[in-house]
Amino acid sequence: MNSAIMIAFQTILIKEVRRFTRIWSQTLLPPAITMTLYFVIFGNLIGPRIGEMGGYSYMDFIVPGLIMMSVITNSYANVVSSFFGMKFQHSIEELLVAPVPNYVILLGYVGGGVARGLAVGVIVTAISLYFTDLQIHSVPVVVSVVFMTAVLFSLGGFINAVYANKFDDISIVPTFILTPLTYLGGVFYSITLLPEFWQNVSLINPILYMINAFRYGLLGVSDINLGAAYGMILLFIVALFSFSMRLLNKGVGIRT
Amino acid sequence: MTTALAIRDLRKIYGNGFEALKGINLDVEEGDFFALLGPNGAGKSTTLGIVSSLVNKTSGSVSIFGHDLDKDLVKAKLQLGVVPQEFNFNQFEKVFDILVTQAGYYGIPAKASKDNAEKYLRELGLWDKKDQQARMLSGGMKRRLMIARALVHEPRLIILDEPTAGVDIELRRSMWTFLTNVNNEGRTIILTTHYLEEAEALCRNIAIIDRGRILENTNKRDLLNKLNQETFVLDLTCRLQEAPRLEGYGSRLTADGMLEVDVDKQRSLNEVFQQLDQLGVKVSSMRTKTNRLEELFIRMVNEDKNETGSTANAEGAQA
Structure with a gap:
């Protein structure tokens, strides 16, 4: 990147971070409250009755999944709401008239989504420390998986925003696709509890790979082979990045 | 003299089949104060949209200071500042941040961005509003904010699409003075407006567009003659x-x-x-009785409608 392009990238990133920190009560506070409730209800109240899961207490087992769930939903939500908001207010035109290459626009917004995803991830991790003694089995795995997952769902949010024409369109995917896939992705249970058929069905859910890879980073246990998890995340990142660039280059949803 | 804007055989057919531009050609010289006039739906905003990279063209070419939009988009965009018809900034951003962000998109370092933002906010009488959210500004202030934003990266060519729409007379006059000063600095200005006295007061050359075709493109004196x-x-x-x-x-x-x-x-x-x-x-x-340019404009557009109508009738008779 030359310096002008680097400045443009930083400008988009700073603008995005400024946006979600300005409205912190809508972006940073809700996941903190929601996850606290999850820890209290599932971890503290119901967890002891469930007993161990994957060799760990139920609280320890669900913490990685809940951190990942917040990272996934927030990185997605940041990009979809911000980029669609720009389209809705036509302020996207500020970017389109400027000499900012499309890949910088995409990286800038993805950067914003990653920043919010990681910020929420850190907040939820900090809250989890009140409920359990968090141990890290592998720092590189934790950092790389959470980062790549945030990138992947930021790209997903971007594609959703490009196609969205009204505010309803930005809530359909999170409500009807993202949330079910996350809940069924092994946040609250190990897929080994499922019958073999449903275990195999679960394997087509990409979120299962991310949650299990992250759980491996923290606890050292996973239902999924770590290499397969990285492969799956990388494959999706490459596919969604290429598709996003194609949409931007064609001007879908942003140029007439 | 350098050509600030060169448009060649520019065509635009929208997805619904509507042909907004039917192969227009236009040259605007550096330093000119140029008006692009036409009734609603004539093709003005489509033309300016293509020049600003907000609308995809169907065919033809556009060059800004010799930089073709297809081959040298980044260099072309660096020369251009755009003031659109509709407010298109983030209403929740602060006035100062809007300008600094826009300068950043053009690769201007933070210090220079802030200096430029201050310069143009002061010149346009918005400096005391710099920390306000844009949505709190009056309509006239929002128009001035868009002008400041278009200038913050010091472009050589500035396109203003109805810059004084809905602005009171006093403010309009002060904007005229400001734009004249900007033009006197050597920057090229292209203006569309429905206030024809505005075009008559400010512009040296005028093109009239209707139904996707340029009807007239000449200097103001020849046109008024x-x-x-x-x-x-x-x-x-x-x-x-x-x-x-x-x-x-x-x-x-x-x-x-x-x-x-x-x-x-x-x-x-x-x-x-x-x-x-x-x-x-x-x-x-x-x-x-009426502004001279307005009289001429109405006459030319009506003549064009009559000609188009009689041609269509003749074609219909042949069919």
């Missing part, structure tokens, strides 16, 4: 029962007692006053 007749409205000191007969001039009384006189370009206005004086009619004040 095409106006053969002007109508003057005279305010009389006494109300008359009927219009005085003026030799060689058409005249009539309006409902509110004004006298309208048609004056051909080759005839003198002095003669009108001599005849009125002889008839004992006293005039207290006088104005032209």
